[in-house]
Amino acid sequence: xxxxxxxxxxxxxxxxxxxxxxxxxxxxxxxxxxxxxxxxxxxxxxxxxxxxxxxxxxxxxxxxxxxxxxxxxxxxxxxxxxxxxxxxxxxxxxxxxxxxxxxxxxxxxxxxxxxxxxxxxxxxxxxxxxxxxxxxxxxxxxxxxxxxxxxxxxxxxxxxxxxxxxxxxxxxxxxxxxxxxxxxxxxxxxxxxxxxxxxxxxxxxxxxxxxxxxxxxxxxxxxxxxxxxxxxxxxxxxxxxxxxxxxxxxxxxxxxxxxxxxxxxxxxxxx
Amino acid sequence: xxxxxxxxxxxxxxxxxxxxxxxxxxxxxxxxxxxxxxxxxxxxxxxxxxxxxxxxxxxxxxxxxxxxxxxxxxxxxxxxxxxxxxxxxxxxxxxxxxxxxxxxxxxxxxxxxxxxxxxxxxxxxxxxxxxxxxxxxxxxxxxxxxxxxxxxxxxxxxxxxxxxxxxxxxxxxxxxxxxxxxxxxxxxxxxxxxxxxxxxxxxxxxxxxxxxxxxxxxxxxxxxxxxxxxxxxxxxxxxxxxxxxxxxxxxxxxxxxxxxxxxxxxxxxxxx
Numbered sequence: 001x002x003x004x005x006x007x008x009x010x011x012x013x014x015x016x017x018x019x020x021x022x023x024x025x026x027x028x029x030x031x032x033x034x035x036x037x038x039x040x041x042x043x044x045x046x047x048x049x050x051x052x053x054x055x056x057x058x059x060x061x062x063x064x065x066x067x068x069x070x071x072x073x074x075x076x077x078x079x080x081x082x083x084x085x086x087x088x089x090x091x092x093x094x095x096x097x098x099x100x101x102x103x104x105x106x107x108x109x110x111x112x113x114x115x116x117x118x119x120x121x122x123x124x125x126x127x128x129x130x131x132x133x134x135x136x137x138x139x140x141x142x143x144x145x146x147x148x149x150x151x152x153x154x155x156x157x158x159x160x161x162x163x164x165x166x167x168x169x170x171x172x173x174x175x176x177x178x179x180x181x182x183x184x185x186x187x188x189x190x191x192x193x194x195x196x197x198x199x200x201x202x203x204x205x206x207x208x209x210x211x212x213x214x215x216x217x218x219x220x221x222x223x224x225x226x227x228x229x230x231x232x233x234x235x236x237x238x239x240x241x242x243x244x245x246x247x248x249x250x251x252x253x254x255x256x257x258x259x260x261x262x263x264x265x266x267x268x269x270x271x
Numbered sequence: 272x273x274x275x276x277x278x279x280x281x282x283x284x285x286x287x288x289x290x291x292x293x294x295x296x297x298x299x300x301x302x303x304x305x306x307x308x309x310x311x312x313x314x315x316x317x318x319x320x321x322x323x324x325x326x327x328x329x330x331x332x333x334x335x336x337x338x339x340x341x342x343x344x345x346x347x348x349x350x351x352x353x354x355x356x357x358x359x360x361x362x363x364x365x366x367x368x369x370x371x372x373x374x375x376x377x378x379x380x381x382x383x384x385x386x387x388x389x390x391x392x393x394x395x396x397x398x399x400x401x402x403x404x405x406x407x408x409x410x411x412x413x414x415x416x417x418x419x420x421x422x423x424x425x426x427x428x429x430x431x432x433x434x435x436x437x438x439x440x441x442x443x444x445x446x447x448x449x450x451x452x453x454x455x456x457x458x459x460x461x462x463x464x465x466x467x468x469x470x471x472x473x474x475x476x477x478x479x480x481x482x483x484x485x486x487x488x489x490x491x492x493x494x495x496x497x498x499x500x501x502x503x504x505x506x507x508x509x510x511x512x513x514x515x516x517x518x519x520x521x522x523x524x525x526x527x528x529x530x531x532x533x534x535x536x537x538x539x540x541x542x543x
Contacts, residue, residue: 016363023375023414026390026392027381030385030392082285085281086281101282105285105289111516115472115513118506122299122502123295126299142292205384239389
């Protein structure tokens with residue numbers, strides 16, 4: 001029995017190590033080859049950090065980064081607002097219509113991006129809408145509203161309505177009680193919803209590909225057009241930087257949301 | 272709550288938004304698939320079945336069947352790879368299991384292009400253009416979608432059931448087949464749906480690892496839409512893709528209406 005459980009433990013470690021290896025091996029390769037001196041990828045010729053230095057001189061990448069950030073910030077802010085409205089409003093709908101509306105909000109989560117992209121491109125064309133920043137933001141909001149709704153409806157369900165009623169009893173106007181009670185109580189979930197949609201929007205390729213006009217290249221679009229030239233250490237360096245930024249961003253986000261463990265119980269009611 | 276009855280209007284703006292920018296555009300795809308293509312890559316407002324005639328010719332059907340095969344292979348390999356991994360994870364003690372879960376889901380927040388580029392660095396050039404390369408990269412990409420629902424249903428399972436089965440003399444295989452697997456089937460079905468659906472419409476992985484020799488619906492639609500500008504054909508192919516996604520989804524919904532346990536806890540947050 002003892003040797004069997006030792007064997008099981010060993011097997012478990014093997015499985016997990018294999019899984020982690022398969023998941024992170026590509027990322028490790030990116031880091032290794034980003035230090036390759038050769039201009040072409042695939043052949044190691046020596047150590048060099050010149051590709052990182054070069055990244056800072058490529059203005060088109062910085063411009064694409066700005067476009068991506070702008071689009072993601074707008075899309076996630078608007079989606080969070082709409083998703084929160086939906087989470088609040090749907091509670092008071094009749095059961096049948098509410099279920100229908102919930103179905104509507106969950107479809108964009110399961111429909112492939114390809115369909116959202118093609119249908120919006122044809123839609124914009126049929127209405128003769130010039131494609132630009134606004135059309136990309138609207139396209140990202142299609143999935144953004146759905147994600148925000150899922151996060152916010154869970155938060156609204158946990159919301160203690162007596163807090164709001166107590167604020168009213170204490171003489172607050174409905175607006176004041178929302179401003180000082182409901183919104184602070186929901187703040188952590190609002191943050192999670194915003195970050196989630198921001199990340200999805202920032203990383204989106206396919207929907208942007210279909211809904212963007214000429215110009216307005218986001219970072220994924222720019223990188224995609226570079227990837228057609230095959231393996232380049234310069235692209236590896238870019239990805240290495242993006243990966244590190246993602247790690248830092250996720251760590252900061254996690255730290256912010258775990259800092260106040262009981263914050264959904266309303267730790268900050270006093271103004 | 273007295274004033275809360277009045278907040279029902281708040282749900283209207285998002286509902287209208289999704290109807291205008293999601294439901295109506297999907298309908299527009301249907302109408303574009305029966306329009307006539309003009310010489311300059313635009314469409315003329317004439318009824319024509321040319322798009323559909325192309326969409327049911329043997330070439331498109333072979334692309335369709337390749338997409339289905341690929342999606343089924345990816346789903347199956349995710350299930351086969353993901354299940355042992357979820358079993359191993361479920362046995363890890365609690366603080367460590369949290370860290371593992373973060374490590375597993377972390378790839379989901381990194382860029383898909385980044386993961387693809389990493390695999391381009393890793394896989395030998397000769398492998399490109401085969402179903403093996405495309406399937407391998409897609410399986411690893413979608414593995415977290417399978418792993419997380421499986422882990423959730425394994426965590427929710429009553430461990431005493433397994434102990435009882437072992438005490439009654441079941442071998443480990445019998446315990447798995449008669450106890451663990453039936454109890455975690457909802458998680459497995461949710462995971463399969465979460466992997467199958469996006470893998471039918473994947474474009475980036477087949478594009479970069481297929482090198483034009485491995486055409487699936489995703490690459491076909493982009494090619495016809497962007498390069499050939501044959502919009503009726505692209506629209507009709509998109510409807511194939513939509514059908515491919517809807518059929519398993521409707522089956523799943525129908526099954527879950529008959530057996531509510533099938534959907535498991537995946538939509539707990541949405542349903543009351």
